Amino acid sequence: MKECPMKKSDWLAYLSGDLEEGRRTTVAEHLKECPECRKEEAELRRVLEGADAVKGEIQQALREVDWDALPGRIADYVYAGAGKPEKLSAGERVRMWFLQAGLRPVAAGIALGVLLGSLGMYLALRRPETGPGGGRGYYASGEFLDRAELEMARRETVDYLEKSQYVLLDFFGTPSGQAGARPAASVAQARELLSKKKYLNRELEKFQMAKAKAICDQIEMLFLELAQLSDDLPEAELAKVRNLMQDRQLLLKISLVKKELQNGV
Amino acid sequence: MGFNMKKIIPTIGLVIVLGLGLAAPPRAFAQASPDEKLFQEAKLLIFDKKWETALDKLQEIVDSHAKSPYYSQAVFYKGECLSSIKGRERDALQTYKEYIQLPDANPSLVEKSEGSIIDLAYALYDKGDRPALKDVEGRLGHPNRAVKYYAAYKLSLVPDKAIASKAVPVLEQIIRTEKDPELTDRARIGLLRVSPESLKSVEGRRPATEEPRMLRIRITKKGQKEPVLVLNIPWSLADLALGAMDEEDKAAMRSKGYDINKIMNDLAKSKEKLIRIEGDDGTIIEIWIE
Numbered sequence: 001m002k003e004c005p006m007k008k009s010d011w012l013a014y015l016s017g018d019l020e021e022g023r024r025t026t027v028a029e030h031l032k033e034c035p036e037c038r039k040e041e042a043e044l045r046r047v048l049e050g051a052d053a054v055k056g057e058i059q060q061a062l063r064e065v066d067w068d069a070l071p072g073r074i075a076d077y078v079y080a081g082a083g084k085p086e087k088l089s090a091g092e093r094v095r096m097w098f099l100q101a102g103l104r105p106v107a108a109g110i111a112l113g114v115l116l117g118s119l120g121m122y123l124a125l126r127r128p129e130t131g132p133g134g135g136r137g138y139y140a141s142g143e144f145l146d147r148a149e150l151e152m153a154r155r156e157t158v159d160y161l162e163k164s165q166y167v168l169l170d171f172f173g174t175p176s177g178q179a180g181a182r183p184a185a186s187v188a189q190a191r192e193l194l195s196k197k198k199y200l201n202r203e204l205e206k207f208q209m210a211k212a213k214a215i216c217d218q219i220e221m222l223f224l225e226l227a228q229l230s231d232d233l234p235e236a237e238l239a240k241v242r243n244l245m246q247d248r249q250l251l252l253k254i255s256l257v258k259k260e261l262q263n264g265v
Numbered sequence: 266m267g268f269n270m271k272k273i274i275p276t277i278g279l280v281i282v283l284g285l286g287l288a289a290p291p292r293a294f295a296q297a298s299p300d301e302k303l304f305q306e307a308k309l310l311i312f313d314k315k316w317e318t319a320l321d322k323l324q325e326i327v328d329s330h331a332k333s334p335y336y337s338q339a340v341f342y343k344g345e346c347l348s349s350i351k352g353r354e355r356d357a358l359q360t361y362k363e364y365i366q367l368p369d370a371n372p373s374l375v376e377k378s379e380g381s382i383i384d385l386a387y388a389l390y391d392k393g394d395r396p397a398l399k400d401v402e403g404r405l406g407h408p409n410r411a412v413k414y415y416a417a418y419k420l421s422l423v424p425d426k427a428i429a430s431k432a433v434p435v436l437e438q439i440i441r442t443e444k445d446p447e448l449t450d451r452a453r454i455g456l457l458r459v460s461p462e463s464l465k466s467v468e469g470r471r472p473a474t475e476e477p478r479m480l481r482i483r484i485t486k487k488g489q490k491e492p493v494l495v496l497n498i499p500w501s502l503a504d505l506a507l508g509a510m511d512e513e514d515k516a517a518m519r520s521k522g523y524d525i526n527k528i529m530n531d532l533a534k535s536k537e538k539l540i541r542i543e544g545d546d547g548t549i550i551e552i553w554i555e
Contacts, residue, residue, distance in 0.1 A: 198384070
């Protein structure tokens with residue numbers, strides 16, 4: 001059988017459109033006449049199209065490649081398969097065609113091109129993430145968390161003062177002699193506020209909120225007393241405390257502290 | 266503050282004294298007994314933060330009036346005085362422990378004592394007394410939720426992550442079961458300190474909502490490659506995080522017409538999920554959600 005004169009290394013350039021015009025016409029003419037070459041050319045084209053289709057899988061595989069060991073593994077694979085004399089399938093013939101001595105550099109170039117292209121796509125499409133907090137998980141520095149807790153304390157202190165006012169109003173604000181003026185609800189609210197106050201202490205002790213801490217501590221002490229009260233208080237005694245609260249404008253003064261905190265520490 | 270704090274303190278002091286009178290047994294409205302007199306004086310001194318003098322009076326009740334109706338309260342307030350005197354933290358801890366064992370201890374004062382025990386134990390640990398932390402760790406299983414939660418919060422502040430991580434199950438429980446944002450937000454911050462991956466896991470197990478899952482913030486100063494602030498936090502902490510940003514950065518945002526409310530609204534409602542603000546000084550603030 002007469003050996004085909006076509007240089008097969010030209011086919012890759014032909015298929016990728018890189019072959020110079022004169023040579024491209026020659027290859028095209030030859031393919032019209034040579035069924036053997038036409039068949040191999042079709043198989044090669046399918047291989048190249050297949051390479052495009054598996055780019056996504058390649059991206060995943062790229063992350064798992066041991067690049068140092070890869071050349072050795074490729075060499076072992078090539079030499080292990082080189083001595084097999086049995087009849088080859090079409091796919092195997094394409095593979096062997098790729099691995100023949102003359103085309104090895106070209107095949108390696110294609111494979112490398114596909115790999116680098118895929119890697120480039122992956123790097124270009126993903127958001128650049130480096131340094132702390134660059135991953136998909138939660139992250140905040142300790143310093144920022146301290147600031148966040150200070151901000152939380154400022155807001156909660158405002159809330160604490162606001163609720164304290166309500167409790168004091170409820171407890172002392174009912175006009176003297178009004179039936180049903182009992183502090184049970186206020187006592188429960190005072191207990192709840194006592195429970196929350198301890199979370200504020202750490203930030204209140206910091207310099208910026210020292211003044212707020214002074215008034216919160218005093219209110220806490222008052223609530224400690226309220227929390228121990230029963231609901232059968234003599235009305236006359238309640239009235240005394242109520243009048244005192246009004247005379248000294250205690251609620252107004254709590255409002256002023258609250259306002260300052262709302263405007264920033 | 267814009268007013269005289271000295272005026273308000275005596276005012277509340279008077280209220281407390283009257284409150285104390287209301288809280289006292291009926292006989293207190295007649296002639297004050299020596300123990301009652303001592304107790305009322307001690308309370309006023311505590312109010313004025315005269316800890317040493319108050320402590321003397323309370324100690325007198327404890328030593329000489331063991332059957333007084335004020336005995337148990339005197340022990341509690343003795344703990345309050347000792348905890349405020351520098352160097353007496355260990356004595357304060359023991360006093361609170363003594364108080365919570367008393368048969369007539371008041372539930373509110375017991376809870377306050379438990380909180381103080383946790384604070385004092387943490388302070389002692391902070392000064393190098395490592396075994397003191399057992400009083401915090403031991404309260405992670407406390408039957409009172411308020412005490413248990415506070416112990417977990419406090420333990421999350423321990424710099425040694427191996428110890429702090431013991432708080433993780435309780436912090437996770439708070440996020441899963443509690444509704445009060447003051448508690449859940451603190452638990453989230455605690456988990457961010459100790460184990461961000463646990464926070465991610467517990468947030469991932471919550472029912473899916475329309476809300477975004479994560480807020481991301483990057484702030485880069487002019488001429489610097491690395492960002493000066495990197496934040497990846499749960500959306501529920503977004504408002505707090507934006508409020509806690511540096512004043513300079515907040516000013517840069519304000520100068521471009523952004524305040525916290527506008528950013529929150531834009532992020533939550535707009536389909537454009539990236540906000541990029543370039544300040545006049547070249548600072549670049551990028552905020553986006555996922």
